[in-house]
Amino acid sequence: MAHxxxxxxxxxxxxxxxxxxxxxTQRYVVVPSDFEARLVKEMKAxxxxxxxxxxxxxxxxxxxxxxxxxxxxxxxxxxAEGLRVPPRRKNRPGGKGPGQAGNSAWARPALRPGHTWSxxxxxxxxxxxxxLRVLNVVDEYTRVAVGFHVxxxxxxxxxxxxxxxxxxxxxxxxxxxxxxxxxxxxxGLIQWLGDxxxxxxxxxxxxxxxxxxxxxxxxxxxxELLDGELFHSVLEAKxxxxxxxxxxxxxxxxxxxxxxxxxxxxxxxxxxxxxGSSDGYEGSG
Numbered sequence: 657m658a659h660x661x662x663x664x665x666x667x668x669x670x671x672x673x674x675x676x677x678x679x680x681t682q683r684y685v686v687v688p689s690d691f692e693a694r695l696v697k698e699m700k701a702x703x704x705x706x707x708x709x710x711x712x713x714x715x716x717x718x719x720x721x722x723x724x725x726x727x728x729x730x731x732x733x734x735x736a737e738g739l740r741v742p743p744r745r746k747n748r749p750g751g752k753g754p755g756q757a758g759n760s761a762w763a764r765p766a767l768r769p770g771h772t773w774s775x776x777x778x779x780x781x782x783x784x785x786x787x788l789r790v791l792n793v794v795d796e797y798t799r800v801a802v803g804f805h806v807x808x809x810x811x812x813x814x815x816x817x818x819x820x821x822x823x824x825x826x827x828x829x830x831x832x833x834x835x836x837x838x839x840x841x842x843x844g845l846i847q848w849l850g851d852x853x854x855x856x857x858x859x860x861x862x863x864x865x866x867x868x869x870x871x872x873x874x875x876x877x878x879x880e881l882l883d884g885e886l887f888h889s890v891l892e893a894k895x896x897x898x899x900x901x902x903x904x905x906x907x908x909x910x911x912x913x914x915x916x917x918x919x920x921x922x923x924x925x926x927x928x929x930x931x932g933s934s935d936g937y938e939g940s941g
Contacts, residue, residue, distance in 0.1 A: 657671050657672065657675075657677065657682055660674065660675070668682065692733070695718070695723060695725065695733065696733055696737060698718065698721075698723070699714055699718060699730065699733060699734070699737075700737060700739070702714045702717050702718065703734075703739050706880070706908075707741075707742070707880075707884065708741060708742075708876075708879050708880035708881075708884075709741070709880070709908075710741050711727075711730050711731050711734040711739070712727065712909075712911065712915065713908065713909045713911075713915070714730065714734070715727050715730040715731075716909035716915045717907075717909065718730065720909075756857075756858070756859070756860055757859070757860040757863065757866065759833065759857035759858060759859050759860075759866070760859055760860070760863070760865075760866035760867075761774075761796065761833065761866060761867065761868050761869060762866075764831060764833075764857060765796075766795075766796035766797035766831075766869075767797070768797055768925070768929065769795065769797050769798050769922050769925050769926055769929075770795060770797070770826070770827055770829055771796075771797055771829060771830050771831065772795075772796045772797065772829055772830065772831040772832070772833060773793055773794065773795055773796065773802060773829040773831070773832045773833070774793075774794055774796055774832065774833040774834065774867055774869050774870040775791060775792060775793040775794070775815075775832065775833075775834055775840070775870055776791075776792060776834065776835060776837075776867065776870045776871065776874055777789050777790065777791055777792075777810065777837070777839075778790040778792065778874045778877060778878060778882065780882055780887070780893075782887045782888060782889065782890075782893070783886050783887065783888050784888075786808065787808060787809070788806065788807075788808060788887065788890065788893055789806070789807060789808070789809060789810045790804060790805070790806050790877075790893075790897060791804060791805040791806075791810050791814075791815065791818060792804050792870060792873060792874060792877070793818070793819075793822060793870075794869055794870045794873045795829075795918075795922070796833070796869040796870075797925070798913075798918050798921050798922040798925065799869065799873070799910055799912065799913060799918040799921070800905055800918040800919060800922050801873065801901045801904055801905055801918070802822055802826060803818065803821070803822045804897060804898070804901055805818045806890055806893045806894045806897060807890065808890065810839065811839055812838070812839045812840075812842045812844065812845050814839075815839050815840065815845060816844075816845055816848055819832075819849075819852075823852060828852050828853055828854050829854060830853075830854065830855065831854070831855050831857050832849065832854050832855070832856055832857065833857045833858075833859065833867055833869075833870075834856065834857075834858050834859070834867065835858065835859060835864065835867055836858050836859070836861060840856070840858060841856075841858050873904075876904070877897070877900065877901075877904075880900070881896070881897065881900045904918070905917065905918050905919045906919050
């Protein structure tokens with residue numbers, strides 16, 4: 657075919673028609689005999705490194721590192737290898753203080769990157785049985801984990817100190833959503849937030865679904881990391897959790913963002929806004 661195309665200056669379609677060659681046969685590229693074996697090996701390596709990820713996220717990682725495979729092929733190989741995600745553990749419901757349903761994520765949605773943050777705690781224990789708390793702060797629009805803090809106990813003053821540090825590296829959001837924990841609804845913290853130009857929006861009592869973005873983030877952290885780790889100290893927890901959050905922001909494909917990472921989505925949205933997209937964000941929240 658290549659000879660006919662060169663000699664007679666004709667297209668591949670014309671050359672195939674003349675000699676009766678199927679174009680699909682002509683364009684077929686031989687797959688190396690060990691292609692699938694190498695693919696399975698890397699797929700299983702990703703699955704072992706991320707035991708709480710399903711085949712969709714593993715597929716996104718494989719494509720990201722250069723494997724030209726579709727989702728159905730990864731699903732087939734995933735099932736053939738007997739890979740599965742263990743069932744989730746049920747969390748115990750907790751009581752909440754008074755709040756407003758009008759502050760829910762759907763009643764007051766995030767309008768752009770940096771517009772609305774949400775924060776909440778995750779509770780766990782070190783190997784010696786002592787309590788440990790993790791404060792997570794998430795940008796609701798981009799799902800970027802803005803910051804975290806790990807300590808034996810975290811009160812209102814510690815929450816304010818964490819936010820002070822974040823406001824030095826990020827523009828303060830317009831809204832910050834929380835549940836009704838006493839650490840979040842103290843008058844001193846709410847007044848301080850107001851001085852920074854931030855409106856505190858606590859959700860209704862016993863309604864974690866109204867603060868769904870940080871609740872989902874906390875669930876992913878517990879499911880993918882905390883339930884499978886045993887921490888011996890606060891320092892160890894800080895290092896391991898910090899590494900997981902860095903992966904979450906920069907490496908972990910997010911289903912709610914079209915299987916791209918939160919940081920990649922954030923950059924794309926900010927670039928779109930910068931060039932004056934027709935979908936601009938004039939909303940005031």
